[in-house]
Amino acid sequence: MKLVTAIIKPFKLDDAREALSEIGVQGITVTEVKGFGRQKGHTELYRGAEYVVDFLPKVKIEVAIGDDLLDQTLEAITKAANTGKIGDGKIFVADLTQVIRIRTGETGEAAV
């Protein structure tokens, strides 16, 4: 089992969600986050003086999936969130040691 964490541009969330539904992903968790990567921040103006916004708003998607869905999931997110411009975000993949569905007590692949 894998935990896929993707940081993407906020307005691409709908596209990503649809793409994931299409390949059969059962659920995702979404968080509004801020951060910086190569895009860095940008400067804004307040009463004529500049101030730096170091952290830009992004959306973090977390998806827990079985190993068989991994490639499809990565492709779906990459495709959906791509604008070709700097700041499109990143995807992290980590091994998942255990999953438990709280309502039924199911564990492992059955609970994903």
Add this chain to the structure above:
Amino acid sequence: MENQIFELQYAMDTFYFLVCGALVMWMAAGFSMLEAGLVRSKNTTEILTKNVALFAVSCTMYLVCGYAIMYGGGYFLSGIAGGDTLVADALAASAEAGFDGGSVYSGASDFFFQVVFVATAMSIVSGAVAERMKLWAFLAFAVVMTGFIYPMEGAWTWGGASVFGMFTLGDLGFSDFAGSGIVHMAGAAAALAGVLLLGARKGKYAADGTARAIPGANLPLATLGMFILWMGWFGFNGGSVLKLGDIANANAVAMVFLNTNAAASGGLIAALITARLLFGKADLTMALNGALAGLVAITAEPSTPTALEATLFGGLGGILVVFSIVFLDKIKIDDPVGAISVHGTCGLLGLLLVPITNDGSSFSGQIIGALTIFIWVFVTSFIVWMVLKAVLGIRVSEEEEDQGVDISECGLEAYPEFTK
């Protein structure tokens, strides 16, 4: 002795006008808060900038040429302070009018009261085109709207001038007490022309054409805005009696206050119930729009209905506004705050309700008046928007819209975080 009483009456009527004008000025705050509450947080700074700037532009343009076009007199308000014989003239006019005759008050107070109506009409536009229109294109439109488009139709109605020498609305039985049509529907007509050229916000419609909700960021602000507008409306309608200084007019003012309040209440209740029946939940934003719809509906004639009639008229507005908002959504006219429904649809309703209680007006006169105002404002606005679209562009780029117009237009977030 009589002169002293005339002087007091003049002073009181002028004072009343100024206080009512200040109340209507406060409606600019109401519109700002309502609109800031109903847009997404990434577009807050920009909508506030539009609101403060449009108020100042309206006041300036009406001073430069608007008032002169609407009511005559000189450009730049020359001569409005009154000449050397000001007091003697006013006393003579008062004596002629007597205590139950025409209004006699300071010319400057009349300008002050009228100018805030122009700003109200323009505020209606900013809400409908929110979240996607370029700031400077909007302000360029405000210059033309408040300096020319609105004063022209204002001259035909309250100014009593004939429409290009063809007909005079007053003679046809047209009556619009405080501006359901002249102010509110006019603002909505300009907004509609803008929205048609501008298109819907990105993400408002799904690929299959169904409308998606884009919830406002701050409902407490929207609610505060509604209450400020409700309060300002006492000046809007109450001041339109134009006079307070005798028993008959004092009573008329009291009735107008009472009816204005009753219509707002009726509108809110009706919209709340309609939304509950239609959507299954009590929708706060519909309730807010319902109160405003009731206020717009009673504005064309708040002095002749009974309190019960005013409540019912407001209620009609409250029901109509819910259906109007849903309908406009369906035909892909994207109006983030519902301004076209509140001010346009219910403004028309208000005009059509007048002949029920006011014998001095006729249905045909109201319809011709409504058509005259709508066609004039819509067509001229459409042309101005088209020119602006060709010259400046009226819509921000897709990327700027995604990012929020706060950054792209103002370079300033409303709620900055993690800054240094």
